[in-house]
Amino acid sequence: MTKRGGASVAMAVLILAVFAFGLAWAEKYETPSGEVEDSMELKHSDTFTKPKRGPVMFSHQAHHDAYGVKCDQCHHMFEDGKNVWKEGDEVNYCADCHTEPYKTVGKLLSLHQAFHKNCVTCHKATDSAPRACDECHS
Numbered sequence: 001m002t003k004r005g006g007a008s009v010a011m012a013v014l015i016l017a018v019f020a021f022g023l024a025w026a027e028k029y030e031t032p033s034g035e036v037e038d039s040m041e042l043k044h045s046d047t048f049t050k051p052k053r054g055p056v057m058f059s060h061q062a063h064h065d066a067y068g069v070k071c072d073q074c075h076h077m078f079e080d081g082k083n084v085w086k087e088g089d090e091v092n093y094c095a096d097c098h099t100e101p102y103k104t105v106g107k108l109l110s111l112h113q114a115f116h117k118n119c120v121t122c123h124k125a126t127d128s129a130p131r132a133c134d135e136c137h138s
């Protein structure tokens, strides 16, 4: 084999490695409301323009399939104080409605509190789920 052959084998291996990494990273999870990335990084840099903590990784597959958390425990659309969102309906970003980064206005939680009230409250009730700051925030 020539030197050039060796180089192209190395190149092919590199391309395969990058491709496999890409697949693992961009793994998709099918939901009745559309496809989501699994895992997804929660960072909302449009709302938290100067974040105090690092981003948080979240897996739909783990929460829905393995831990048995129902979609409407996290997703909602309130009408007259009642959650009318159901599986198959469109999902909006939390930040579309919880638009204030740190300030809760009336019943509408800040984005910070919306996430903590949802994620941390359930985790505190579950012995094995992460509850220390740096177990969620990288």
Ligand code: HEC
Residues within 6 Å of the ligand: 042, 043, 044, 048, 050, 051, 052, 053, 054, 055, 056, 112, 115, 116, 119, 120, 123, 130, 131, 132, 133, 134, 135, 136, 137
């Ligand atoms: C169960 C997971 C979880 C735990 C535990 C947790 N957080 Fe968070 N936190 C989140 C998520 C999710 C967000 C929203 C992330 C985003 O969009 O950037 C968030 C947002 C925040 C924000 C607002 C965004 C920013 O970076 O300024 C702050 C501040 C914060 N967390 C601090 C803390 C502190 C301090 C602790 C420990 C006392 C803690 N968090 C524990 C999940 C968690």
Ligand code: HEC
Residues within 6 Å of the ligand: 031, 032, 033, 034, 035, 036, 042, 058, 060, 063, 064, 069, 070, 071, 072, 073, 074, 075, 087, 088, 091, 092, 093, 094, 095
């Ligand atoms: C434990 C909480 C939780 C559960 C359970 C959950 N989700 Fe989510 N989902 C989230 C979070 C957090 C996001 C990211 C929202 C954001 O970034 O503002 C999200 C995002 C999505 C998105 C993408 C929205 C977009 O525009 O990109 C879809 C679609 C979705 N979820 C559908 C579902 C469906 C259907 C189920 C049930 C099979 C489900 N989710 C279960 C928390 C959850």
Ligand code: HEC
Residues within 6 Å of the ligand: 074, 075, 076, 077, 078, 081, 091, 092, 093, 094, 095, 096, 097, 098, 107, 108, 109, 113, 114, 115, 117, 118
């Ligand atoms: C379509 C707008 C909208 C979206 C999208 C939305 N919220 Fe809310 N959320 C509201 C409103 C309005 C309330 C206040 C409801 C009330 O008490 O009347 C609320 C209340 C809450 C509450 C307190 C009530 C409860 O269920 O415990 C939490 C926690 C919360 N939201 C978290 C989230 C998270 C996390 C996301 C994203 C996964 C999200 N919200 C997406 C509008 C929205």
Ligand code: HEC
Residues within 6 Å of the ligand: 056, 057, 058, 059, 062, 063, 067, 069, 073, 074, 115, 118, 119, 120, 122, 123, 126, 128, 129, 130, 135, 136
């Ligand atoms: C209704 C309950 C519930 C809600 C809401 C919830 N979780 Fe969890 N979460 C769990 C349980 C149960 C586990 C697994 C504990 C175990 O390992 O036995 C877990 C584990 C985790 C883990 C570590 C293991 C893994 O699968 O990655 C992370 C990170 C995590 N959750 C992030 C989040 C974030 C971020 C949110 C909010 C967007 C959230 N969770 C909302 C119940 C919940």
